[in-house]
Structures are given as structure tokens and as C-alpha cells.
Amino acid sequence: MEVRRRRNFPITSVIVFSLLNQVVNAGINKYPCDFPAIFNFGDSNSDTGGLSAAFGQAGPPHGESFFHGPAGRYCDGRLVIDFIAESFGLPYISAFLDALGSNFTHGANFATAGSTIRPQNTTLAQSGFSPFSLNVQWYQFNDFHRRVRTFLTQKDDRVFKKLMPKLKDFSRSLYTFDIGQNDLTAGLFLNLTVDEVRASVPDIVDQFKTVIKDIYDQGGRSFWIHNTGPFGCLPYVLDRQLVSAGPTDEFGCVGSFNDLAQFFNHRLKLTVDQLREDLPKASITYVDIYSVKYELITRATRHGFEHPLMCCCGHGGKYNFNLHLGCGGKVKIKGKDVLVGKACEDPTVRINWDGVHYTQAANKWMFDQIVNGSFSDPPIPIRFACYKQY
Numbered sequence: 001m002e003v004r005r006r007r008n009f010p011i012t013s014v015i016v017f018s019l020l021n022q023v024v025n026a027g028i029n030k031y032p033c034d035f036p037a038i039f040n041f042g043d044s045n046s047d048t049g050g051l052s053a054a055f056g057q058a059g060p061p062h063g064e065s066f067f068h069g070p071a072g073r074y075c076d077g078r079l080v081i082d083f084i085a086e087s088f089g090l091p092y093i094s095a096f097l098d099a100l101g102s103n104f105t106h107g108a109n110f111a112t113a114g115s116t117i118r119p120q121n122t123t124l125a126q127s128g129f130s131p132f133s134l135n136v137q138w139y140q141f142n143d144f145h146r147r148v149r150t151f152l153t154q155k156d157d158r159v160f161k162k163l164m165p166k167l168k169d170f171s172r173s174l175y176t177f178d179i180g181q182n183d184l185t186a187g188l189f190l191n192l193t194v195d196e197v198r199a200s201v202p203d204i205v206d207q208f209k210t211v212i213k214d215i216y217d218q219g220g221r222s223f224w225i226h227n228t229g230p231f232g233c234l235p236y237v238l239d240r241q242l243v244s245a246g247p248t249d250e251f252g253c254v255g256s257f258n259d260l261a262q263f264f265n266h267r268l269k270l271t272v273d274q275l276r277e278d279l280p281k282a283s284i285t286y287v288d289i290y291s292v293k294y295e296l297i298t299r300a301t302r303h304g305f306e307h308p309l310m311c312c313c314g315h316g317g318k319y320n321f322n323l324h325l326g327c328g329g330k331v332k333i334k335g336k337d338v339l340v341g342k343a344c345e346d347p348t349v350r351i352n353w354d355g356v357h358y359t360q361a362a363n364k365w366m367f368d369q370i371v372n373g374s375f376s377d378p379p380i381p382i383r384f385a386c387y388k389q390y
């Protein structure tokens with residue numbers, strides 16, 4: 001007995017030591033983050049039901065490719081945020097504004113279609129932009145957090161406790177952002193020049209910074225931030241023939257608008273660098289979704305898609321897009337409501353869904369590009385986005 005124990009001791013300790021070593025290294029780059037929830041902020045690129053809850057449903061044929069009916073998304077199916085949730089084995093995130101059928105155990109989505117970073121001075125009816133700007137989304141998050149705190153400290157066991165995240169989850173969750181495009185188009189649609197809109201970018205990214213800091217102050221640590229896409233290639237911008245639009249490039253996109261998007265992205269990136277200095281415990285990933293979208297649109301055929309500038313669900317014109325008769329719109333023909341914005345035959349080979357938003361197929365393609373970190377700064381896969389590692 002004595003002898004055996006002595007002989008075994010060094011061997012065991014070697015095993016224990018090497019195991020320990022593995023665990024220590026793993027802390028940095030081996031174990032994926034265990035995000036219990038996702039809190040999302042943004043516009044229609046990631047709206048899973050917010051605007052529909054507040055201002056009326058995005059009707060058929062939205063949702064037809066996956067949900068077999070309207071699902072609060074401006075898309076024929078899933079959005080990038082849905083694929084992100086799936087990748088963590090989490091359910092799709094409920095819209096904060098959805099009063100019925102929501103379950104916030106694994107997060108909440110504050111995004112609404114038409115949201116801007118800066119508060120708008122016009123109503124949705126006047127301009128088409130959502131009143132749920134990023135600061136309002138933050139008020140909602142703040143109240144959500146406060147109410148979770150209140151209810152979880154009460155002793156009774158009411159049903160909504162089964163619909164809320166745990167209090168400790170707030171610091172372990174992934175906070176995702178995709179917002180900014182509407183701040184730029186809002187100015188352009190008012191006939192501001194590209195230079196005038198450019199001049200507002202520092203203020204826009206400043207207000208973005210404030211919200212990230214506020215979430216950090218409430219315990220948020222892991223941030224996943226998408227930059228803004230090449231909106232100069234989208235039918236709803238191209239079709240307007242804005243006075244501020246310059247010539248189109250070889251791909252049919254308005255180059256000056258895409259340059260504006262890139263200027264915003266450049267400032268956003270500088271803001272992220274600043275935030276990393278200001279918020280020492282945060283891990284912040286900046287995701288270049290612009291390059292992914294631009295690659296897809298400008299080399300559509302190579303990636304198995306066609307008609308990159310034409311929308312799938314729309315009506316008429318060069319881009320199959322009509323501002324006044326959008327996807328799901330109806331007209332009366334001989335006293336009957338007829339659905340005008342019929343979807344194209346095969347949305348799986350199309351990039352643009354309704355003139356503004358991407359198809360599920362495009363969203364899936366984009367997700368596949370960004371999930372492994374190829375377009376991220378720092379270049380680490382999303383499942384490691386909780387590690388501060390620059």
C-alpha cells in the first residue's frame with residue numbers, strides 16, 4: 001500500500017499539473033463563452049417584432065420562408081440576430097415591446113425598424129423613422145433591468161419570474177448592436193448634402209458611445225457591434241433619385257453614399273477604440289458587416305445569388321421597388337384587395353428582400369462570414385466574444 005501510493009504520487013501530480021495548465025490556458029482561448037442571454041439594440045436589420053408590436057404588423061409575405069407567416073421581421077425569414085441566437089443554442093430573442101408570448105429568460109430585443117441613434121424630431125408618420133431611437137431603447141433596457149431586480153427580490157413565485165433572466169446574467173450576456181444607417185439616410189431624405197450629413201456623424205457616434213457606457217455602468221461587459229452597410233446599393237435609396245446622390249458606380253451603387261457609410265464606420269471604429277480605453281473590463285468586438293454586404297452585392301453570382309439590386313418582394317420600376325406600394329402592400333382591383341408586393345419565385349437566390357432589407361438567404365450567408373471572426377476586430381469567433389484579448 002505504502003509503496004504503491006508513493007509510486008503513484010508523482011504520476012498523479014503530473015496529470016493534475018497538466019490539467020491545471022490546460023484550464024488556465026483555456027480561460028483565455030479554449031472554452032467558448034457561455035452567454036445566458038442576448039440583449040440587442042438596433043434598427044430593422046435586427047428587429048424581431050418591436051415595430052410590428054407598436055405600429056402594426058409587417059404583414060405577409062414577410063416571414064413566409066421560415067416562420068410560414070408574419071413574425072415581426074422585415075424579411076422572408078430569419079435575421080442575422082436570429083442566426084446568432086441559434087449559434088448559442090438560445091431561443092430567438094423576444095421583442096421587448098411584444099406584450100404577449102414573450103419570454104425574456106434568454107434576452108430581450110429593443111431594436112425597432114426605422115430606429116436611429118439620435119432622437120428624431122419628426123413622427124413616424126411624417127418621416128418613417130421610429131420614435132424608439134437608441135436612447136429610448138436604453139431607457140427600456142434600464143427599466144427592464146430595474147424591474148427584474150425588483151421582482152427577483154420578492155419572495156412570491158409569480159409566473160413572470162419564469163419569463164425573466166437571472167440577475168447575474170446581465171453581466172454575462174452578449175450585448176449586440178446594429179444601428180446607424182437610418183441616421184444617415186434620415187438626413188439625405190431631407191435633402192441635406194452628403195457633406196452636411198457627414199458633419200453630423202461625430203455627434204451621432206458620440207450618442208452611441210454614451211449608451212454603451214450606460215450599459216457598462218449597469219454591468220454589461222461583452223459587446224458585439226456591427227458597423228453600417230453600403231446603403232448606397234439599396235433599392236429604397238437608389239429609387240428616390242435624391243438630389244444629393246452622385247453618379248452610380250460600376251455596380252450601380254451610389255458611391256458617395258457608400259463613402260458616407262464608410263466615414264460613419266471609420267468614426268464608429270475610433271469610438272470603439274476610445275471605449276476600450278474608457279471601459280477597462282469590457283470586451284468590445286467591432287464587426288465589419290459593411291464589407292460582407294458589399295462583397296455579397298458586388299460579387300453576387302460568385303456567391304450563388306442573382307439580381308443584387310432588385311428587390312424580391314416589391315412592385316415595378318428598375319428595382320422592382322415602389323416607395324408607395326411596398327412589400328405586402330395592397331391595392332383595390334375591381335373592389336377586391338390584391339396583394340401587390342408578391343415575393344419573387346426563389347428568395348433563396350436573392351439578396352434584397354423588400355428594397356430595404358436582406359433576404360434570409362443573404363442573412364445566413366452574412367452570418368456565416370462573420371461568425372468565425374474573419375470580419376471582426378479583434379478577429380476572434382463570436383463564441384469567444386466575452387474574452388478581452390487585444
Ligand SMILES: *[C@@H]1O[C@H](CO)[C@@H](O)[C@H](O)[C@H]1NC(C)=O
Nearest residue numbers: 116118119120121122186203
Ligand atoms: C432635433 O432638434 C434638436 C433641437 O433643435 C437638435 O439639437 C437635434 O440635432 C435634432 N435632431 C436631429 C436628428 O436632427
Ligand SMILES: *[C@@H]1O[C@H](CO)[C@@H](O)[C@H](O)[C@H]1NC(C)=O
Nearest residue numbers: 091103104105106159162163
Ligand atoms: C421561458 O423560457 C425558459 C427557458 O427556455 C423556460 O425554462 C421557461 O419555462 C419559459 N417560461 C414560460 C412561462 O414558459
Ligand SMILES: *[C@@H]1O[C@H](CO)[C@@H](O)[C@H](O)[C@H]1NC(C)=O
Nearest residue numbers: 189190191192241242243244
Ligand atoms: C427634395 O428634393 C426633391 C427634388 O428637388 C423634392 O421633390 C423633394 O420634395 C425634396 N424633399 C424634401 C423633404 O424637402
Ligand SMILES: *[C@@H]1O[C@H](CO)[C@@H](O)[C@H](O)[C@H]1NC(C)=O
Nearest residue numbers: 368369370371372373374375
Ligand atoms: C470564416 O468562414 C468563412 C465562410 O465560411 C470562410 O470563407 C473563411 O475562410 C473563414 N475564416 C476563418 C479565419 O476561418
